[in-house]
Amino acid sequence: MSRRRQIYEGKAKILFEGPEPGTLVQYFKDDATAFNNLKKGTIVGKGVLNNRISEHIMTMLGDLSIPTHFIKRLNMREQLIKQVEIIPLEVIVRNVAAGSFSKRMGVEEGTPLPRSIVEFCYKNDELGDPIVGEDVITAMGWINPRELDEVMGMTLRINDVLCGLFAGIGIKLVDFKLEFGRYYTSEDDLQVILADEISPDNCRLWDSKTNEKLDKDRFRRDLGGVAEAYQEIARRLGIFIDPQQVEAQ
Template sequence: MKRRRQIYEGKAKVLFEGPEPGTVIQYFKDDATAFNNKKKGVITGKGVLNNRISEYLMTRLGEVGVPTHFIRRLNMREQLVREVEIVPIEVVVRNVAAGSLSKRFGIPEGTPLPRAVIEYYYKNDELDDPMCSEEHITAFGWATVGEIDEIVSLTIRVNDFLCGLFLGIGIRLVDFKLEFGRLYHDNGDIQLVLADEISPDNCRLWDIATNEKMDKDRFRRDMGKVEEAYQEVARRLGILPESGPADARSTDTIQ
C-alpha cells in the first residue's frame, strides 16, 4: 500500500495528504502535552478515544447547522477532513472559572460566570500562545472584522449546543477551545468552518454531581486515572470503541 505524504505533525495529531484533492487525513496520537509543551507524556489510548469523541461531536454539530471540516472517520485513529486554511487564533469559551482565568483574576475555581466569556489567543508555540484582542487580530491581518463576527456567532452556537449535550449526560462544560479554518470552494467562495477537534484534550469537563475532572487537567495536575476519565466521557456519550477499552491500545498507522 502506498504511504501517504505527511503534511504536518503537531502535539496531538499528524496530518497526511488525503486521497482526493482538498482532503486531509487527521491521525490522533497518544502523546500528551501541557503548559504549552513544557510537560510531555503519553495517555494510552487517548488518540482512539479523541478520534471517536471528536467524530461524534463534530457530526452532531453538523446536524444542527454548524459547518465543520469533518467528513468521516476512517479507522480507530484517523478521520478524513476537508483541507482548510487555519485562522491562527485559538478561541476559548469559559462558562465556569477555572485554569488561567481563576489565576489571572483571583476568581475561585468552580465559580459560575454570569455569562459565557470568549477569549482569543494567538497560535504561536514559541510565544506561548499569547492572549490577544480583536484589535490585535484585525491589525495584524489574522482575520477580518467580518470573520471575527462569524467566529463569534458560530462559537456561541457551539457553546449553547455542547452545554446542553453534556448536561444531558451529567457533565458540566466548564470551558473549551475551538479553532476555525477557511474552506475555499471551487466557485471562489470562502467559508469559515469549525476545524481541529473537540475532545477532553481541549475541553474542561466536570462531573455535575461530584465536580470530578474528566479531562486533560488530570494529566496537567498529576491527578492520575487520566485514561479512565477519557473512557468515561466516551462511555457516557455511548461511543466507546466497538470492543471496549482494549481497542484504545490500537496502533493503526496510515500507509
C-alpha cells in the first residue's frame, strides 16, 4: 500500500492510484464515524466485511445492467474501481421511518412509509450535509436535469433490487445512501454510474422478525455487537469470511 500514490482519504476508505489510467484502488478501513465525524471509533474487521458485502452487491447490480464503478476485488480489503468525478450529492432512499427522518417529521421510528421517499443532501461536512431540493441541485450546477433523471431512475431500480435481495434473507431494508459519479469513457462521452459502496455502513438493515438492528446504528447508539451485526449480514448473504483469520494473508 505504501508504494501507491494516495489520492484521497475519507472516513471509511482510502483511494490510491490504480494500476492503469482511469482506475483507482479503494481500500476499506476499520474506522467508524458518526454524527458528522463527531463520534469516532474502530470496528475490527469492518473493512474486510464491507469489502466483501459491497463486492457482492455491486456485482449483482452490474449483472442487472446497472452501471457501477466496481471492477473487481483485489484482496480482502481492496477493490479495483473506475475513476469517476463524484457528484457532490448523497441520495437517500427511505422505505421505513428511522433516524433523522423520524426526528424531523415526528414519525415514530419503524413506521412503514406509504411509498419510498428519495431525499438529496449536499455533500459538505462543514455545512452538515444539508437536505436540498431538485431546483437547488440543478441551479447550483451540481448535476444537470438529464443526469438527475438518470440518477432517480437508477436509484429507484436499485431500491427494488435491494429490497428483494434483503427480504430473501430475512432483512428489512429501512433506508440507505447512494453516491454517483461521472465516468468519462472518452473526452466527449460520459456516463453517470453508481460509486462509493453499499454495506451496513450506509444502509439501515433490520431483522424482519425482531427489528434487531444489523448496521452502523449499533455504533451510533452504543448498542454493542457492531462487528457481529456486520458478520451476520455477510453470513446471511452467504459470503462470510472471519476477518481475524484472513488478516494475516
